[in-house]
Amino acid sequence: MNTKKLIAGNWKMNGCLAANQTLMHELLSGVGQPACDVAVCPPAPYLAQVRQLLAASRVIDLGAQDVSQHEGGAFTGDVSATMLRDFGVRYCLCGHSERRLHQGETDVQVALKVKRALAAGITPIVCVGETLREREEGMTEFIVKRQLSAVIHLNGHCISEIVVAYEPVWAIGTGQTATPAQAQSVHAVLRAQLKAATDQAGRIRILYGGSMNAANAAELLAQPDIDGGLIGGASLKALDFLKIVAAAG
Numbered sequence: 001m002n003t004k005k006l007i008a009g010n011w012k013m014n015g016c017l018a019a020n021q022t023l024m025h026e027l028l029s030g031v032g033q034p035a036c037d038v039a040v041c042p043p044a045p046y047l048a049q050v051r052q053l054l055a056a057s058r059v060i061d062l063g064a065q066d067v068s069q070h071e072g073g074a075f076t077g078d079v080s081a082t083m084l085r086d087f088g089v090r091y092c093l094c095g096h097s098e099r100r101l102h103q104g105e106t107d108v109q110v111a112l113k114v115k116r117a118l119a120a121g122i123t124p125i126v127c128v129g130e131t132l133r134e135r136e137e138g139m140t141e142f143i144v145k146r147q148l149s150a151v152i153h154l155n156g157h158c159i160s161e162i163v164v165a166y167e168p169v170w171a172i173g174t175g176q177t178a179t180p181a182q183a184q185s186v187h188a189v190l191r192a193q194l195k196a197a198t199d200q201a202g203r204i205r206i207l208y209g210g211s212m213n214a215a216n217a218a219e220l221l222a223q224p225d226i227d228g229g230l231i232g233g234a235s236l237k238a239l240d241f242l243k244i245v246a247a248a249g
């Protein structure tokens, strides 16, 4: 791939004003001029804080962890894509497995979220991935293709504007990373699916996520269809996250 890699930190439901400030200070003072794109996705209440801390930086972009499938109105607790845009959000995770699991998000809802993000000028990072059981049953390809196909179906020609993240559920927060070969083979499946949908598939970035860390990042990122990383735990430690950023150079 010729596209610039993307390393995005998903802070999940972690952080507080003081910790965010320290982390951002360490990231901004250590990041230099990376060869890849870099983003952090703090919890929604901290978007304004992190945006302010990033103000002088052109190197790190702001991302959100979720977006409402609705445009606006009586949806208590939801945050709309235009609200995110108001706060300078550039990327938005859609369909993270933790939301599919705990909030029961369906493929169709995820596809709607992607549509809202795109309409607001935000790049959705569409998360797909199989559970351990699904992998053991030989369902990996079926599951990730089903999840992505809902997004392709609803978003048509805009599909070249998305980022995809392959996050095997069994590798998230477990320390058990997919091997580079395992990850590459699923990424190749996703690339082929995108190719069938758009002639721009070569420029769609497909990130890997699931226990990516400073030690295993370089090997994963060297795979031909791995165009970056979506980092959970290791994104909360500045030094580790910066090492992953450096590995994407």
Ligand code: 13P
Pocket: 010, 096, 167, 171, 172, 173, 174, 175, 209, 210, 211, 212, 230, 231, 232, 233, 234
């Ligand atoms: P970990 O890096 O903690 O495994 O989390 C991955 C993830 O879910 C990123 O979205």
